[in-house]
Amino acid sequence: MLDIKSLSASIDGKKILNGFNLKIKPGEVHAIMGPNGSGKSTLANVLTGKNGYEIKGQVLYQGKDLLDLPIEERAQKGLFMAFQYPLEIAGVNTNNFLKTSLNTIRKARGQKEVDSLDFLKLVKTKTKNLKIDEKILSRQLNVGFSGGEKKKNEILQMTILEPKLAILDETDSGLDIDALRIVSDGVNALRSKERSFLIITHYQRLLDYIKPDFVHVLVDGKIAKTGCGELAVELEKVGYEKMGANK
Amino acid sequence: MILNFDEFQKANQSGSELNNIRIKNLNIFKEKGFPSKREENWKYTDLKTILSNNLSTLEIPNNKRTSQYNSEWLLKDFKHNQIVLVNGDFVSSDFSFEDKEKIKIKPLKIVLNGEKDFEKIRDYFTDQQNSLTSLNHALVNDGIFLEIEDNYSFNKPLIIYNFFNKFSENKIINNKSFISLGKNSKLNLLEYYKAEDSIKYFNNTIHNYSIQKNAMLKKFSIDSNLDNSYGYHLTNVKSYSNSIFENFLFSSGSSFVKNEIHCNLLESFSSCFVNALMFLSNQQHHELKTNINHKNEHCKSSQLVKSVLLDKSNGTYQGKIYVTKDAQKTDGYQLSKALVLSENSAFNSKPELEIYADDVKCSHGSTTGNIDQNSIFYLMSRGLSKEQANKMLIEGFLNEAIETITEPNIQLLISKLFIDKINKTKFEINEH
Numbered sequence: 001m002l003d004i005k006s007l008s009a010s011i012d013g014k015k016i017l018n019g020f021n022l023k024i025k026p027g028e029v030h031a032i033m034g035p036n037g038s039g040k041s042t043l044a045n046v047l048t049g050k051n052g053y054e055i056k057g058q059v060l061y062q063g064k065d066l067l068d069l070p071i072e073e074r075a076q077k078g079l080f081m082a083f084q085y086p087l088e089i090a091g092v093n094t095n096n097f098l099k100t101s102l103n104t105i106r107k108a109r110g111q112k113e114v115d116s117l118d119f120l121k122l123v124k125t126k127t128k129n130l131k132i133d134e135k136i137l138s139r140q141l142n143v144g145f146s147g148g149e150k151k152k153n154e155i156l157q158m159t160i161l162e163p164k165l166a167i168l169d170e171t172d173s174g175l176d177i178d179a180l181r182i183v184s185d186g187v188n189a190l191r192s193k194e195r196s197f198l199i200i201t202h203y204q205r206l207l208d209y210i211k212p213d214f215v216h217v218l219v220d221g222k223i224a225k226t227g228c229g230e231l232a233v234e235l236e237k238v239g240y241e242k243m244g245a246n247k
Numbered sequence: 248m249i250l251n252f253d254e255f256q257k258a259n260q261s262g263s264e265l266n267n268i269r270i271k272n273l274n275i276f277k278e279k280g281f282p283s284k285r286e287e288n289w290k291y292t293d294l295k296t297i298l299s300n301n302l303s304t305l306e307i308p309n310n311k312r313t314s315q316y317n318s319e320w321l322l323k324d325f326k327h328n329q330i331v332l333v334n335g336d337f338v339s340s341d342f343s344f345e346d347k348e349k350i351k352i353k354p355l356k357i358v359l360n361g362e363k364d365f366e367k368i369r370d371y372f373t374d375q376q377n378s379l380t381s382l383n384h385a386l387v388n389d390g391i392f393l394e395i396e397d398n399y400s401f402n403k404p405l406i407i408y409n410f411f412n413k414f415s416e417n418k419i420i421n422n423k424s425f426i427s428l429g430k431n432s433k434l435n436l437l438e439y440y441k442a443e444d445s446i447k448y449f450n451n452t453i454h455n456y457s458i459q460k461n462a463m464l465k466k467f468s469i470d471s472n473l474d475n476s477y478g479y480h481l482t483n484v485k486s487y488s489n490s491i492f493e494n495f496l497f498s499s500g501s502s503f504v505k506n507e508i509h510c511n512l513l514e515s516f517s518s519c520f521v522n523a524l525m526f527l528s529n530q531q532h533h534e535l536k537t538n539i540n541h542k543n544e545h546c547k548s549s550q551l552v553k554s555v556l557l558d559k560s561n562g563t564y565q566g567k568i569y570v571t572k573d574a575q576k577t578d579g580y581q582l583s584k585a586l587v588l589s590e591n592s593a594f595n596s597k598p599e600l601e602i603y604a605d606d607v608k609c610s611h612g613s614t615t616g617n618i619d620q621n622s623i624f625y626l627m628s629r630g631l632s633k634e635q636a637n638k639m640l641i642e643g644f645l646n647e648a649i650e651t652i653t654e655p656n657i658q659l660l661i662s663k664l665f666i667d668k669i670n671k672t673k674f675e676i677n678e679h
Contacts, residue, residue, distance in 0.1 A: 048628050051620070075630035087625040091643025091650075100639070101629040108630065140643070157629065 001026045001165055001196045002047075002066075007057035008221070009039075009046050016042040018221035020057070024165070027193040031207055032200045033232060034218030035240040040200045041084055043218075044169040047198075048081040049074050061165070076108035078164030082154035082171045089141040094153070097141050098123060102160055126159050129189070131182050148179040155186040166190070167198045172206040184209030204232040248298075248305040248419065250277075252385075258310035259388045261359055268372050273385035279378035288377065291563040291595045292505055292534045294479075301502075302449055302477060305419045307386060314338045316410040320441045325660055327437070328405045334415045335422035335450065336389045342405075349399040355390035355423060364392065368425055371455055371483075376507075379479050383421045383451050390422035390452075397429035397459070404435040404657065411441075411476065415448040422450075427457040428464055428490075435654055437467045440500060442474045447502075450478040458490040460514070465493040467657055470500040471664045473529075477503040486546075488514035495652055496523040497661055498533045499668055505534040511542060512574075518547040524648040524665070525552065525585075527560035527592070528672055534563040541574035541607075548578070553648040554585040555641050556592035557674065563595040566611070572603040579609035586644060587615055588676045618676065637674050642666075 002024040009017040016039045024030050034040050046053055049071035059066040066074065089097070103113040114122065127134050132152050142150050151171050158166055171183055187197065187210050199210060207215070207229060215231040216223045219240065225231065252273060261269065282288070283295035298305065314333040321329070330340045330352070337354030358364045372384050391407065411420070428434055442448070458464050468480070478501055484492050496506055510519040521537050539548045552564045568579045585594040596613040618640050626636035649665060652658040 048624075050624050071624065071627040072630050072632050075628055081628055083625065083628075087619075087622050089622055089625070089640065089643060091646035092639055097626075097629075097639070100635070101626075101631065104632075104635065105630040161629070 001028075001062065002198075003060040005058045005060075007043075007046070007055070007059060009042055009053045009055050011042070011053055016221055017046065020222050022216065022223065024196045024198060026196055027191075028214065029191065029197040029199065029210065029212045031212040031215045031232065032198065032218050033202065033204075033215060033235055038218045038240075039221040040218055041169055044081050044084075044167050044198075044200055047167060048079065072104075073108075075161075076105050079167070080158055080161055080163035080165070081167040081169060082151070082158060084169040084171075084173070086142050086150040086154055088143045088145075090143055092141045094139055094141045095120075095123065095137040098137075098157065098160055101157070105161060123160065126156055130156055130159065130186050132156055147174040148176060151175055151183060152179065155183050159186055159190060162190070164194065165196045165198065167200070169200045170202065171199075172201050172203060180206065181209065204236040207232045249307070251307055251309075254309060255307050255386065255388075259359075262361075262365065264369075265359060265365065269385045272372075272381040275375070275381040276378050276385060279381070282377050282379065286377070288536065288565070291565070291597075292532065294379075294505070297503055297532065298449070298477070302417065302447060304417060305449055306417055308334065308388070308414070308418045308420065311414070312336060313412060313414045315412055316408075317443070320410060321408065322406060322439065322660070325656070326403050328401070328403055329408060330391060330405065331408045331410065332389075332391070332422070333410045333412060334418070335420040335452075337391060344403040345401060346399065349396045351394040353392040355392050355425070356388065358392045359387065359389075368392075368455075371423075371425070371453075374483070376481060379451050380453065380481065382419075383423065383453050386419070386421040387423050388421065391424035391426065393424070393426045395426075395428050395432050395434060398431045399429065400433035401435065404437055404654075406437045406439055409438060409440045409450070410443075411446060411448055411450070412443045413446055415442070416446040417448065419449045419451060421452075423453045423455065425455050426464075428459055428462040430459045431461045432459070433463045435465045435467075435657060437469060437657065439469045440476070441472050442476050445475045447475045448477065450476065450480075452478070452480045454480065454482040456482070456492070457485045458487060458492055458517075460488045461490060462487075463491040465654060465657075467495045467497070467652070467661065468506070469497050469661065469664060470504060471497055471668050472500045474500055474502070476501045478505070480504065480506050482506070482508045484508070484510045484519065486510065486512050486514070486517040486519060489516040491517070492519040493653065494519070494521045495648075495661070496521070496535060497665065498523060498535065499526040501531070501533070503532045505536070507536045507538075509538040509540070510548065511540045512546040512548065513542050515543045515545045517543070520549050520651070522551045522648055522651040523553070523564075524645050525554035525562050525564075526645060526665075526668065527555070527562055528557040530559045532561045534565070536565040537567065539566075539568045539579065541568070541570040541577045541579065543574055545576045546574065546578070549580040550582070551648060551651055552583040553645050554583070554594055555645060556585065556587050556589070556594055557672070557676075558589055559591040561593050563597075565597040565599075567599040567601065568609055568611070570602040570604050570607055570609065574604050575606045577604060577607040577609065579607065581611040583613040584644075585615045586618060586641065588617065588641075588674075634674055637676055638669065641674070642669055
């Protein structure tokens with residue numbers, strides 16, 4: 001699914017990712033943990049295609065070079081990032097946005113566009129499953145949403161777009177326990193043999209709900225340690241500093 | 248400009264009183280000429296230069312007037328009363344949805360020619376706002392005279408069609424409208440502009456509205472059809488006790504237009520809301536100037552102006568809120584936000600507050616910027632192309648102005664016209 005080979009990324013001359021390697025197979029769930037400033041969000045941004053980074057190395061996505069693709073083509077080919085800080089977009093209706101997004105992606109994949117009525121049915125089922133208040137659909141995209149609503153909206157988008165590889169950038173931060181449960185249920189419901197996840201988080205708590213196949217510790221722009229779910233529990237006890245010292 | 252006034256006088260017989268007014272005002276205009284940037288109110292819009300570059304041989308309409316228009320131009324699927332003006336001349340009116348006993352409608356020409364109702368409008372001819380106002384007093388030949396009795400609410404909106412056919416080519420069209428709403432009455436009014444082909448003309452209009460106690464006038468100006476027209480529209484509003492005036496301006500079609508709106512909150516608890524959407528491309532030049540005069544206690548006013556400028560377009564908003572010393576408990580608000588999306592486009596903003604009362608709440612704000620690139624990234628990460636993302640953000644930005652419209656049917660109509668317009672626009676956006 002994803003093969004990252006010695007990826008380096010710097011911004012304004014400052015190196016953030018430094019020789020990062022990671023392989024994700026279809027159906028796998030990988031968690032990346034790491035202290036502030038270790039490069040977690042940069043990794044998510046670089047994979048999604050955000051401008052402003054000086055990039056070296058190679059990223060293969062479904063066997064093809066990802067880094068050369070424009071942002072929207074990555075999305076159309078099934079890459080999805082749930083933002084750490086979802087943007088507030090004034091004046092843009094949430095429902096219209098979701099529909100435009102789905103239909104643009106479907107069109108790019110050669111699928112038939114979904115009409116307004118079918119879309120409404122789809123989005124209503126999904127919001128119900130995620131215990132999201134339907135009212136957000138008629139509101140402006142993320143404008144005035146609470147932190148939890150914004151994150152749930154990201155998960156709603158993910159379930160509607162049905163990506164092949166979903167990157168969750170600190171989706172758990174700022175969530176209360178109920179919201180965390182809803183977000184995790186959303187992710188777990190999407191888990192399948194074909195779909196992979198890259199879950200970026202600070203805390204082990206989320207990984208109690210979403211059991212990852214692998215846990216990686218990111219320190220100074222590269223993976224310092226890889227393990228199974230147990231590693232997250234260990235990290236919680238000893239802290240990141242120890243891991244950094246271990247490398 | 249070619250001033251063939253003798254011929255005009257022959258074609259437009261007016262009483263001796265009006266004739267004297269015409270001559271006096273024509274002389275004022277001759278002395279001053281068109282407004283230029285030497286005047287503070289015109290410093291962002293040098294009309295003298297604009298006209299000498301684009302319409303240097305403007306003529307006063309002769310008497311070979313025509314009044315044909317394409318009936319396709321009338322708005323469909325929207326029940327409404329209508330008045331049709333062609334080249335500024337009153338051509339027809341239809342108030343079939345209303346109780347005609349309650350409405351007095353006349354072509355202004357009749358009022359100008361007869362003595363009977365002239366006394367009702369006489370005082371308006373003393374207004375000397377600028378040289379265009381004087382020119383209008385001198386050359387006005389038609390327009391609208393509409394009186395609505397007390398306690399009458401219109402069942403359907405009134406659309407005033409301002410059509411211009413080939414006759415208007417290279418002409419300066421001067422007209423006026425007088426609309427008065429009696430106590431407790433209500434009217435939704437749409438001014439809709441459309442010109443034939445790409446004819447070039449100058450339309451100089453003065454609208455006078457009087458809104459009596461507890462009455463409500465909602466006015467919507469729709470200038471959405473991209474054309475070659477030049478115009479100056481002055482609106483004077485007199486608001487009496489507890490009345491409401493709402494004005495929405497969709498400023499997007501004309502090559503050049505300056506809208507100037509003066510709201511006079513004369514009695515307590517009256518309110519006025521002026522909101523505008525300016526969406527300009529090519530070499531368009533639009534200005535909106537609002538003057539809100541709080542002259543009594545407990546009055547409320549607010550303005551929201553949202554502008555998007557593409558290509559080589561130029562937009563200006565000058566907004567003044569004036570509060571006299573008697574206008575205690577005034578609530579005034581003003582906000583202008585603009586997106587300047589090309590290096591060759593510009594937006595000027597001049598907010599002014601002048602307050603002489605000591606117990607008021609007034610605020611204003613003005614921002615000019617570019618599209619937020621993080622928002623673009625967010626939308627593109629959901630599969631939208633850059634053009635789609637830009638369009639969605641621009642549409643969303645301007646939608647905030649459309650959302651101020653408090654009449655759902657009219658909001659829908661204007662929203663449709665706006666989407667048509669935005670779908671026809673090519674976005675070439677610089678990222679600074």
